[in-house]
Amino acid sequence: MxxxxxxxxxxxxxxxxxxxxxxxxxxxxxxxxxxxxxxxxxxxxxxxxxxxxxxxxxxxxxxxxxxxxxxxxxxxxxxxxxxxxxxxxxxxxxxxxxxxxxxxxxxxxxxxxxxxxxxxxxxxxxxxxxxxxxxxxxxxxxxxxxxxxxxxxxxxxxxxxxxxxxxxxxxxxxxxxxxxxxxxxxxxxxxxxxxxxxxxxxxxxxxxxxxxxxxxxxxxxxxxxxxxxxxAAFDPADPWSKPLADRNLAAKVIGVPRREQRLWFGDLESEYLYDDALKKLAELATVVEIDMAPLQEAALLLYNGPWVAERTAAIATLLKENPDAVDPTVRTVVEAGWDKSAVELWSGIYRMAELKRHADGLFDQIDMLAFPTTGTTYRVNELLAAPVALNSNLGAYTNFVNLLDMAAVAVPAGQRANGTGFGITLIGPADSDRALITAADAWLSAAQLPPPPPLDLEGRMQTVKLAVVGAHLEGMPLHWQLTSRNATFIGAFETAPTYKLYAIADSVPPKPALVFSEEGGAAIKLEVYELGVA
Incomplete structure (x- = not known):
């Protein structure tokens, strides 16, 4: 199919x-x-x-x-x-x-x-x-x-x-x-x-x-x-529904996290894909770095603060009468709400109001945010081994959005070597929904992304993409290791300016080692090839 x-x-x-x-x-x-x-x-x-x-x-x-x-x-x-x-x-x-x-x-x-x-x-x-x-x-x-x-x-x-x-x-x-x-x-x-x-x-x-x-x-x-x-319409049957409104945005100034605040959880490929996305965004608008610490604080309150008790309230009867019916990981997360007090709740509400005022102020300086949707991805077996910690990592750029009453459109922004998608999310103030969809149109037109890979129908990828540096580049001593495997050249690129290139000691010819470095790094030339996995 x-x-x-x-x-x-x-x-x-x-x-x-x-x-x-x-x-x-x-x-x-x-x-x-x-x-x-x-x-x-x-x-x-x-x-x-x-x-x-x-x-x-x-x-x-x-x-x-x-x-x-x-x-x-x-x-x-x-x-x-x-x-x-x-x-x-x-x-x-x-x-x-x-x-x-x-x-x-x-x-x-x-x-x-x-x-x-x-x-x-x-x-x-x-x-x-x-x-x-x-x-x-x-x-x-x-x-x-x-x-x-x-x-x-x-x-x-x-x-x-x-x-x-x-x-x-x-x-x-x-x-x-x-x-x-x-x-x-x-x-x-x-x-x-x-x-x-x-x-x-x-x-x-x-x-x-x-x-x-x-x-x-x-x-x-x-x-x-x-x-x-x-x-999109007001629903009198829903107490949380509100009258329809549309806020116009020019999408001329886009805020992104400061480099030192970006969270990749060791995933260098996601970091590279985001940097590449920012280059394309810069062709559409002015890109400015913003302090995302208040947004991160709001995100942490979703599960570490009193809002987890709202999940507890949603299934309180089931938790009391038949707790074993609940998935063990979900139960661990949701039962934490029993320990939250009314004092914690009101303290959290007050702090969230302060954080929302700060977030609203951001949109006086910028039109929208363009954050990574996630900083990484995981294999199923990795997630099953550490279900809470790795899940938390995936919410680093998403947990704050609803708490701060923002709208968002997640859009594709690249493909990892394993075939899975990397995306960014365009985030705007409440009621900017239609403007965000229009901005997503502009992004997709500028990004010119290739179509998604074929569906994985057998639990394996037919090809993988591999980035190489140093002695594996075309014309260098180890390039034959790619040509002997019928590798297809995809393109020449540079890393973010946060890497150092080393020669591994006592290797003949000297084999390259690419190491992340927050200080003293440089943009390192690399080439990407596609190889069959067989």
Missing amino acids: SGSFRQSAAALAEAIGSGRTSAMSVMEATLASIAAYDAVQPQIWISRASTDDLLSQAHAVDARVAAGEHLPLAGVPFAAKDNIDVAGFETTAACPAFAYRPDAHATVIERLTAAGAICVGKTNLDQFATGLVGTRSPYGIPRNASNLAYVSGGSSSGSAVAVAAGLVPFALGTDTAGSGRVPAAFNHLIGFKPTKGRWSTEGLVPACRSIDCITVFTDDTDGARLVDQVL
């Missing part, structure tokens, strides 16, 4: 609405793609609609189109994270003991289906949306679509993989700490996280109800923009 629908939801809806294709033919192709990918990762789903039901819904959409009805999402298949209510499906939040069957759609599902979209199924997630990794579910571990050895990111793991595998043009996720952005980065996707209250959360199983957002994964900004047009 190659993924039939790695295309814009907007383009597909236009084709169906104009009669150039039909919802029925699209659904038949979707069902074939889903069935084929079941041989690779059936665990991305928790439940799916029956074939007969989906074909019946597609037939109904075709009838509506034939009757002249304008449907913004005519016949577009989509998936929904299984903490969002969809009538006819159980809602599990990846916990069988918690499962219930809702009487009605969540508001977002109601609006999407009214616009002609068809929900094909409910996707897997980190239980109770607690995690950025995708490894905390009794329904299995969704893995990165480009390299099955690596995490998909979470908690919206199944939704991201469903889009990355080409099964649906868009999928709903949720985002409290980064769950709609981290999986987007790892799987070469757009991850749009709207301003709190822009999309209704009525019918969502809460994680931290005061900051939860429903999000969307797409392959392009047109799809994200169209879904936002359908879903």
Whole structure:
């Protein structure tokens, strides 16, 4: 399989609405793609609609189109994270003991289906949306679509993989700490996280109800923009909903973290990819370094402060009556909320108000932020060995966004040698959603990124990219080690100016060693080659 629908939801809806294709033919192709990918990762789903039901819904959409009805999402298949209510499906939040069957759609599902979209199924997630990794579910571990050895990111793991595998043009996720952005980065996707209250959360199983957002994964900004047009509206049934507003941004000045504040967790490849992204951003706008310490402080309060008690409150009855039903790692995280006091809560609220005032002031100096979405990625086995610490690393650039009432769009920004995606996130003040999507358009046009690698269907990569320095460069004594393996030259580059190049003692010919150095470093010439793994 190659993924039939790695295309814009907007383009597909236009084709169906104009009669150039039909919802029925699209659904038949979707069902074939889903069935084929079941041989690779059936665990991305928790439940799916029956074939007969989906074909019946597609037939109904075709009838509506034939009757002249304008449907913004005519016949577009989509998936929904299984903490969002969809009538006819159980809602599990990846916990069988918690499962219930809702009487009605969540508001977002109601609006999407009214616009002609068809929900094909409910996707897997980190239980109770607690995690950025995708490894905390009794329904299995969704893995990165480009390299099955690596995490998909979470908690919206199944939704991201469903889009990355080409099964649906868009999928709903949720985002409290980064769950709609981290999986987007790892799987070469757009991850749009709207301003709190822009999309209704009525019918969502809460994680931290005061900051939860429903999000969307797409392959392009047109799809994200169209879904936002359908879903952005005030919902009187949702106490957290707010009247729709749109704030214009010029996107002329972009803030990035100071170099010494950037967190890479030893991942030099991510550092290089971010530096490369900044060079491209500098062609679009003025890039200025900002002090991200207040943002980091806010991020730490999400799990180390009283906000974790909001997660405890969300599943308090289950924790009291059936604690063993909760994933052990999720339980460890959430039960910490029992120890938080009202005094800690109010102290945290006061401090967060101060940090928000500082963050709001940033946007008097800059138009938006462009942060790495994550500083690194991990293999599944690495995550399982250290589930809390490594998960925390993945939230370094995401945890503060909802707490400080910001909007964000995660966009692809490169590809790691292992095939997984590296991304940056454009972050703006509340209500800058549409301006951020427009800025994402500009970024993607300037970046000119290659298409994502082929899907990993067998748990292995066919090729890897390798960066070499020193004696391995073309014309140098060890270059034959690349040519003898039929390596393909990709390009010549330079590192960030934070490295030193050494010759390994007593090696003949002298073998190169590249070492990170915060002081006294230089930009080192390197070449990138692609090699077969066999």
